[in-house]
Amino acid sequence: MTANGWLQILLLLLVVLLITKPLGAFMARVFSRERTWLDPVMRPVERLIYRLTAVDEDHEMEWPEYALSLILFSAVSMLVLYVMERVQQWLPWNPQKLAGVAPALAFNTAASFTTNTNWQSYVPETTMSYLTQMAGLAYHNWVSAAAGIALAVAFIRGIARREQKTIGNFWVDMVRGTLWILAPLCLVGALVLVSQGVVQNLKAYDTVQLVDPYQTPQLGADGKPVNGVDGKPAMQTVTQQMIAQGPTASQEIIKELGTNGGGFFNANSAHPFENPTPLTNFLEMVCILAIPSAFTYTLGKMTGSPRHGWAVWAAMVVLLLAGVTTAYWAEARGNPLVTAAAQHGSQQNSSLQQGSLQLDSLKYASSHAAGQSIGNLEGKEVRFGVANSVLWATITTDTSCGAINAQHDSFTPLGGMVPMINLMLSEVIFGGVGAGMYGMLVFVILSVFIAGLMVGRTPEYLGKKIEAYDVKMAMLVILIFPLVILVLTAISVLFNFGTSSMANAGPHGFSEVLYAFSSAVANNGSAFGGINANTPWYNISMGIAMLLGRFMMILPMLAIAGNLAGKKHVPASLGTFPVTGPLFTVLLISVVLIVGALTFFPALSLGPILEHLLMQAGKTF
C-alpha cells in the first residue's frame, strides 16, 4: 500500500461526498415535479413522449399497477432485444458481418441487460453488431437504470406519503429520470471520455501492420497446434493486428452512470479504448457512485429527515472503506507463489520445500522498496496499478455496476473475496442506481424492527409503524436472494455440465461458480471471467437467476412501499428509535454484515478462504 494509493482512494470519496447533496437535491426536485433549470429544454420533449406513448402524466398508480407497468415494459423491451440479437445479420451497422446470436446466448443476454445485470457470456467484439450494441444493449443501460431510479423514488414516496394508496406513475418517473438526470450527464460525460481517447465511430475494424512481426504456433481447425512435414510444430508469422472499433463512448458513459457494467469490448474498462487514462478511470468511478450516493440525500430530502439520509450514507461509506482496505492490503501484499517464482525461476521448487518462501518474499519486497510497489499485477493494467484496480473492483461490486478495470479472477484469494462479499451483501453499499437505495431500505426496515424487538415496542420508521406485513415482505427479499444463489451453485458443482466450465482447478473453480451466481442474482454482471458461461446450462440458469434477482426483489419491495404509503403518521415519541445518529449507522452496518455473513460464510470458506490457506501453504492446482 502506498500513500499515493490512499490519496487517490480518499480523493474519490471526497468528490462523491461533494456531489451527493447538489445531485440528490436536484433529483428530489425532479421527482417532486418542481421546476428545474432544465425544464425549458426537457419539458417539451417530455410532453411529446407522453403524447406518443399514450401516458396520462397526472395519473397516480397504486403499487400493483406500478409493478405491472414495470414488468410489462421489461418484458416487451427484453423481447425486442432478443429478436434484435437473433436477426442482427440482416440489420444495418454491422461492418464486421457478425452472424445472428444463438438462442440460449441471446436469451441470457436479453435477460442480462433488461435486469441491469450486464453479465456477458460472449466476446462483444466478435459477437455483437454496432446496432445491437447501440439500440439493444446500450439502450437497456438507459431504461433499466431509469426503471431502478423510478422504483427507488416510489419506495421513498411510500415512506413519505400519509394515508394515500398511490406511489407515483411509473412512466413519468422513468421518463423524468432519463431526461433530467441521465441524458444531460451522459452527453457531457461521453464527450469528455472521447477527448481522452475513448473511441466513438461506426467504421469497420482497422488492420495495422505490426512494427515487429512475430512467430506463433499454427493452430488447426480444432484449436490445437499442428505439426509441419518435419514433425515439429508448424509456425506462422503474424504481421498484422486487427483493432476493434465502434460507438464506445456513448455506451461507456451510461454503462457507468447507470451502474450497468456491460463492456463494449471483452476486456471491459481494462480495454484502453474504454478507459484510456487515469483521468477517465477516475471519472468513470465517480459516475458509478454518483447517483446511488445522491439517492441518500434524495431520501432524506423527500422524507423530511436529511440527517437520516446522511446516517445511511455513513453506513455505506464505512462498508466501502472496509472492503477497499481489505482488498488493497491483499493485492499489495501480492501472491507469494508468484513472488517466489519471479525470484527463483524454475528453481523455486527447492525453496518451497525448504519452507523459505516467506523469507524470499520479504527479500524480494525490500529489493523493490524504492520502485513501484510490487503486488499482484496479474490481470491489472500498468496505468492503473494496484490501488486503482482494487478501488474499482470494490466500488463496481458495492454498486450493481459490474464493469471491471482488472480481472477479478486473477486477484489473490482474499482480494477476490472482497468483490464476492460485496455481491453477497446484495449490493447495498451504495448499490445500483435506485436498486441500491431500495435494497438498503429493506435492511433499514429490518434494523428498525430489530431495535424495536430489543426495547419491546412496535418499531417505527420515519413516522410509520413497521408491522408484521412489512417485516414479512422484507424477509422475503432477504431469503429469496441467497436461496437462488446457493441452490444454483450447489447444482452446478454437483454435475459435469457445471464443473466442466471452470477455468481453474481446486477451490478457485468453486469460487468462479459461486461468484457467477452471486453476480447474476445481485444483478451485478462482473465475473471471475475464466468461467465459460456460454453453455446451455449457464446461459439458461443464469438468465433465470437474473430475472428472479430483479423482479422477485422488486415485488415485495413495492408491496412494502404501497403498504407504508397507506399508513397514518405517528409522531416521534421518547420510545422511538432514532434513525439519524451514529447508533443507527452502527446498527445498520451490523445487520447488513450479520445477515450476509450468516448466510454465506460456509460457502466462502469452501472457496476463497480455503484457497488462501492453501496458497500460504504453497499448494498449486
Added chain:
Amino acid sequence: MKKNLITSVLMTVVTTLLFGLLFPLAVTGLAQVLFPKQANGELLTRNGSFIGSQLIGQPFSSSGYFHSRPSAAGTGYDAGNSGGSNLGPTNQSLIARVQGDADRLQAENPKFPIPPDLLTTSGSGLDPHISPEAAEFQVPRIAKERGLSEDRVREIVRQHTESRQFGFLGEPRVNVLQLNLDLDQIAPKRP
C-alpha cells in the same frame, strides 16, 4: 393492463429511437467533429500505412526492441479479442509461466530483480505500457543491440515516461510502441 401494455410497446419504440439511436449517433457526430483523432482510435502512420494505435499495445519479440508485457489476448495483443489470462492465484499454469519468463529475463539481466509487470499479463491483454522499472531493466539489452550508450537509451526512455496524470492519478508508465518507434528513428540499425 391493456392500456399499460400498449404504452409498453410505444414506450419501447420511442425510447429506443431516442436513446438507442439518436443519442449514440449524435455523440458520434459531435465526437467526429470535435475530437476526430481520439474518436477513431489514435492511429499512427509510418510510410503512409497504419502501424498501430497509440493506445493499443503490440507484441515485440526482437531483441532490438523494448518488450511489452506478456499478453493473454488471442495469440498475444489481439485487439479483436481482448481479455486477461483469468488464471487464479493457485493455478499451476500461472506459476509455470512466471517461472519460465523469470528464467529467460534473469539470464538477460542478472543484476536486477525482475519488475513484476514483465511477468504478468494485463487485464485487457492490450496494455500499451510498461513501468519505468521494466524499461530500465531492458536498457542494457537495447543499448547493446542498437549500438547506443546506456545513458542515451535512458534519455530516450525518460522522454517517453509519463508521470501520474496531474501528478497524482494513476501510475508512472512508458508507452512501448511509441518508445520503439522513436528508437527506430534515432538508431535505425536493425538487429
